[in-house]
Amino acid sequence: MLAKLWTNFGISNVSKSFGNYPILDRIDLEFNRGSFICVLGPSGSGKSTLLDLIAGFERPTSGAIRLGLEEIRSAGPDRVVVFQDVSNALFPWLTVRENVEFGISRLPRAERQQRVARVLEMVNLANHTNKFPSELSGGMKQRVQIARGLAMEPDMLLMDEPFGALDAITRKKLQTDLKSLWEETGKTIFFVTHDIEEALLLATEIVVLSTGPGARVKEWIRRDQIPQDPATVEYVAMKTRLERALDIDEDH
Numbered sequence: 001m002l003a004k005l006w007t008n009f010g011i012s013n014v015s016k017s018f019g020n021y022p023i024l025d026r027i028d029l030e031f032n033r034g035s036f037i038c039v040l041g042p043s044g045s046g047k048s049t050l051l052d053l054i055a056g057f058e059r060p061t062s063g064a065i066r067l068g069l070e071e072i073r074s075a076g077p078d079r080v081v082v083f084q085d086v087s088n089a090l091f092p093w094l095t096v097r098e099n100v101e102f103g104i105s106r107l108p109r110a111e112r113q114q115r116v117a118r119v120l121e122m123v124n125l126a127n128h129t130n131k132f133p134s135e136l137s138g139g140m141k142q143r144v145q146i147a148r149g150l151a152m153e154p155d156m157l158l159m160d161e162p163f164g165a166l167d168a169i170t171r172k173k174l175q176t177d178l179k180s181l182w183e184e185t186g187k188t189i190f191f192v193t194h195d196i197e198e199a200l201l202l203a204t205e206i207v208v209l210s211t212g213p214g215a216r217v218k219e220w221i222r223r224d225q226i227p228q229d230p231a232t233v234e235y236v237a238m239k240t241r242l243e244r245a246l247d248i249d250e251d252h
């Protein structure tokens, strides 16, 4: 199958309600292929709902999400989702290798094995292929989930607070590794997080949703506005701006 050729990922005037209850209100964003998009927002603002719309698990009430000219109407292997809760995402009775192979079982054996070896190498799990999930740390389990997604060779990785349940040191390591992986593969990544520093470390685009119901885009920080060095005034100023956008400064 030919990889779909698209260069732009557009969320055009998208609103979503559940019944009469508005969740998202006219979200309008456009990104280049290969962007690392981090979405911040208060709890309940609709970050996961937006991710579900991109995944094709839900349909917008109005507006459209497009990859190039093609509208997303359902889930597809070109977009894989990585969840925070790994315990439900992995099969406990399958080894690391078998878990990763699961999504590509229809491929010929040789190609399957090649892909599995490649992605396990990418996530630094090449030495743990025969272990079961119960023998792995939380961080390693999350690496398996990422490898399983990558094995499907998607255009886009949709990650819903993937490191939210990990301890601080493991989280840092996985952030750095994900950044390298993104640089290496050029995948488009849509990443939901609560963590401003995580967004500043990873993102080429940062979107902040406002408090719902009917959340809108409160901030959209573009690639060239995101400071890279935490030791600079610009970085601290951007952090403060994002904290204000999330209103978390008012709690302290």
Ligand SMILES: Nc1ncnc2c1ncn2[C@@H]1O[C@H](COP(=O)(O)OP(=O)(O)OP(=O)(O)O)[C@@H](O)[C@H]1O
Binding pocket: 018, 023, 041, 042, 043, 044, 045, 046, 047, 048, 049, 050
């Ligand atoms: N299938 C559904 N049916 C009805 N309401 C829903 C459904 N899915 C989500 N909601 C509601 O939509 C709102 C937004 O939820 P969502 O999980 O998208 O927010 P979030 O920003 O990801 O929150 P958090 O940061 O707490 O994970 C919530 O009020 C939630 O209860």
